[in-house]
Amino acid sequence: MLKKLAGQTAIYGLPSILGRFLNYLLVPLHTGQFLPAEYGVVSDMYAIVAFVAVLLTFGLETAYFRYSNLESHAPKNVLKTALSLVFISAAIFLTVILVFTDSAAVLMKYPNNPEYIVWMGLTLAFDAWSAIPLAYLRRMEKPIRFAFVNGSSIFINIGLNLFLIGFCFEWHQDGTSNWFMANVFDPDIGVGYIFIANMIASAFKFVLLLPIYRNLTLNIDRAVSKEMLKYAIPLMFAGLAGIINETLDRRLIRVLLEPELGTTQALAQVGIYSACYKLSIIITLFIQAFRYAAEPFFFAKASQSDSRQVYADVMHYFVLVVSFIFLIVLFYLDIFKLFIRTEAYWEGLGIVPILLLANIFLGMYYNFSVWYKMTNKTLYGAYMAGIGAAITIGLNIYLIPKIGYEGAAWATIAAYGSMAVLSWWFGQKHFPIPYNMKAMMGYLGLSVILYGISTWFDWDSLGKTVLFNSMLLFAFTLVVLKFEGTRLMRLIRKS
Secondary structure (H helix, E strand, O other), X not given: OHHHHHHHHHHHHHHHXXXXXXXXXXXXXXXXXXXXXXXXXXXXXXXXXXXXXXHHHOOHHHHHHHHHOOOOOOHHHHHHHHHHHHHHHHHHHHHHHHHOHHHHHXXXXXXXXXXXXXXXXXXXXXXXXXXXXXXXXXXXXXHHHHHHHHHHHHHHHHHHHHHHHHHXXXXXXXXXXXXXXXXXXXXXXXXXXXXXXXXXXXXXXXXXXXXXXHOOOOOOOHHHHHHHHXXXXXXXXXXXXXXXXXXXXXXXXXXXXXXXXXXXXXXXXXXXXXXXXXXXXXXHHHHHHHHHHHHHHHHHHOOOOOHHHHHHHHHHHHHHHHHHHHHHHXXXXXXXXXXXXXXXXXXXXXXXXXXXXXXXHHHHHHHHOHHHHHOOOHHHHHHHHHHHHHHHHHHHHHHHHHHOHHHHHHHHHHHHHHHHHHHHHHHHHHOOOXXXXXXXXXXXXXXXXXXXXXXXXXXXXXXXXXXXXXXXXXXXXXXXXHHHXXXXXXXXXXX
């Protein structure tokens, strides 16, 4: 079963990881073309958009997994109900956005760029309409088709970024003349081309999923929808709280620093923070791929006698992997930072280890959260995410005016760490799982100690730094092999 989970994590995550990694490689393109203040606009806008994305699906993806696996519910009926609810909510949202575009632009503090609101509104609608069909592919264990749909969208987004921002701006600067430059391209759109690329990619993804819609009629079963919404609404609030933890810091950096620094400098701080946040993307991508595969895997495994031990084993190996990723990113940060092309962004590199550790805690929280999903106590998820959101808001408001975006990083680790601890503690009361906390915290703690050791030495060349840090990484590997070698070999033989 663990082999199956690992395989599906790889397949579900491959297009996402590869595509997002290629998107990560676009960071030099974006940071080279746009100043921190301009790049900050993108991060600020996506921080706002993230909240709406959660509202449009209101937790029905997880509810679909839950109720389509129950013998008392017809899977097709559950699918039609979830699909209909999300489709209608997104259609209403898009109508409101198109009718009240100017008002929304003023509310979001972009009165001079109402087109941003239209582009992102369309993107959100297409993504919402794609959410349940993608969940259906996961539930039916069709990772290849899932990977194709997601991968196609990701690569279209990347390709359009390369063309519109990489080539067209250079052609404009060089005075290159062709039909596209004369009739379509407008350099004044600037960072808006990032939004346009995203919108087109999301629309293409929706088109690829239309066959699932064609095989179903939109229909809401009242009894099923009542059950699903009762289960899903707390997850929606948990999702909103989660978005507060993930993205509100960008918005608050702008809002809290704007009175003192002005709009341009405040957005520059958002841009620096966001660019450096990208350096934690490897852990973020792994967690995303893991979640795609783990959620349906956990539900499918729930009725088996050894399910709790499997959940514990999954968590154990998850911590091992993210501990390795943590060390790799930080030991070779002097190399990774080169992806941020303009040195003006490098002043924020000190927040990278904080954000990496914060995202590890977030991944652990996702693993621990299996207990309330299996026991239908999803309200606990809302409570814990709400506590995390309160910590995020409170610490951001307190710390950002004092220490700038570094305060946002510390608020993030405090929120995710608290949520992970709370989920583990409540889980052991309501749905005990035999996690080996001593071993997991030992590996994670050792990785932090080894990183601390690496910072004690200020080598006079990049080569010496890389060599020393590679020795530390090798030492960590030896420790893991000493304590996990036999278990890993047994697992490999079983698979």
